Amino acid sequence: MDVLHTPREEGISLLHRAQRLLRQLRRWKTLHDQRHQLASLSDAMLKDIGLSRADAEREASRPFWDDPGKPL
Template identity: 50%
Template sequence: MNVRVLEMQSRRGWWSGAAESATRVLHRGIVLLLEWNQRARQRRQLARLDDYLLRDIGLSRVDAEQEARKPFWRG
């Protein structure tokens, strides 16, 4: 192999690694957004439950309201 072929392979390897890293970061970002969306939806649903259903799952109205007030990014 000559130097030019080695340079081309080296560049291709760098680009491939960068693309894989970007893909991983994008995937993690999408997963995080989906998790936040699910958390926000669950908290809205929890806030709508009546006292009977809250007692059935072992929560008080105060517990449910505290959880519902949390920002979606807080676990």
């Protein structure tokens, strides 16, 4: 019997990988939505939060997988 790779442990590992994937997909969806919302703000709203239209467009143009919260 291989004590390092029991079917139960492999199932748990698969479950953890699936959960991690779902968390990542949710994070990407959130980033996409936030960037879309940022792009739709008026110039006055952007000024209120200290951003220019160019700043907002630059952020909104980033791909969904480009996560500023993820360590390099």
